[in-house]
Amino acid sequence: MSSDTHNNPAPPHATAPQERIAAHSTHEAETVPTDLPKVGARHVTLFSVGVAIVFIAMFVLGYIPHRARLREANEIAAQRSQKPIVDVVQPKRSAGDTELLLPGDARAMQETLIYPRANGYLKKLLVDIGDHVKAGQLLAEIDTPEIDAQLNETRAALQQAKANVTTSRTNFELTQSTFNRYESLAKTGAVTSQDVDEKRSMFNQARSALDAASANVAAQEAAVQRLTDLQGFEKVTAPFAGVISGRNYDVGALLNPAVTGPGKELFRLEQVETIRVFVNVPQSYVSSITTGQEAFFESRNYPGKPFKGKLTRSAGAIDPATRTMRVEIDCPNPDDQLYAGMYGTVRLPISKTNTPLILPTSAMMFQADGTKVAVVEDGNRIRTQKVVVGRDFGTELEILEGLAGSERVVSNPGQNIADGLEVQVAEKSAPPSPAPAPAPPRQAEKTAQR
DSSP states (O other), X not given: OHHHHHHSOOOHHHHHHHHHHHHXXXXXXXXXXXXXXXXXXXXXXXXXXXXXXXHHHHHHHHHHHHHHHHHHHHHHHHHHHSOOEEOEEOOEEOOSEEEEEEEEEEEEEEEEEEOOOSOEEEEEEOOOTTOEEOTTOEEEEEEOHHHHHHHHHHHHHHHHHHHXXXXXXXXXXXXXHHHHHHHHHHHHTSSOHHHHHHHHHHHHHHHHXXXXXXXXXXXXXXXXXXHHHHHHTTEEEOSSSEEEEEEOOOTTOEEOTTOOSTTOOSEEEEEEEEEEEEEEEEHHHHTTOOTTOEEEEEOTTSXXXXXEEEEEEXXXXXXXTTTEEXXXXXXXXXXXXXXXXXXXXXXXXXXXXXXXXXXXXXXOEEETTEEEEEEEOTTSBEEEEEOEEEEEOSSEEEEEESOOSOOOEESSOOTTOOTTOBOEEOOOOOOOOOOOOOOOOHHHHHHHHO
């Protein structure tokens, strides 16, 4: 019976899982693509090389900046460990004899505005602008009919006043003699005291009338003199020799002495034989100029032609607003080449005993607390020194205060210059020796021999 059981096939439910597994495997095999390309060794090699190149590029791009930063850090460390090398200059004195150039204003030696002094009409005009006149020369005549009539009337009143004086004097003499007689008779009792008092009163009245008549004569004489003087203003004369630079009226114009506004003058007269030039000298140069020294005035009208003059006077005080002193320079002008009102430049030769120092402009350090220079002291250490700057010559500056002249000043300090910094002074190389002159060519020698 056991043999029968061994020989019989397995029941159906025992073989079902195996069949399902086989079927699933068969299905997967059917879904896997069979046309994929085959990866060869060459492709693998190229892919590996590309990856290696990318890694190398990334390394180079990161290493080069790192190397540059490392080199820069090494250089900075080396610079910090070394002393900075600086060039130094020594301040020099400016020239003792120099010229001061200042703007100058040319004016006439004398200038006056001539106004009419009398009421009337311009009768004659004898000069015009540009005419040279002498002192006392007649310039114009004014017709003054009202003044003439007043003068005649006053003269007649004067004659009448004189006649009144004569009458008053006669009356005075009569009353005086009468009074004297009555005084003599009063002593003998021939007249009463009342009669004497009446004659005394008449005498006093006559004397008062004579005094009044005499005073009237003096008043009339003064009136005649005033009108005579006004009549004398009919003739307008030049107060000094000069040139007429302005005329504002024509013949027939009505002149009024009360009108004295700008441009209402009859003539403008200027004396230009000598031109005086006014200059404002700065305070720092006031002590370097003296009265009587030479000066030169130059104008653009005459380039290269200075007009020589002398410093004749000064204000003697400093203007607190501009810190300058006004001086006057007189320049002879015999040929009338200079005109009043010209503007030009004045050259004042000056001589200083204690001249200021001169330094290159590049040596200046313009900081918030003032202008400074870097001075190299003993031990080659830097000390910043505050200075006062004067005139600017472009590449050089005047140093008025702060330096003695023996210091070593850094000619071109940088931003890293500071107090206490130890530096190394650069040695100045000797100037190159001049090259020998080239020998002349042989052709020239032959020509010379011939």
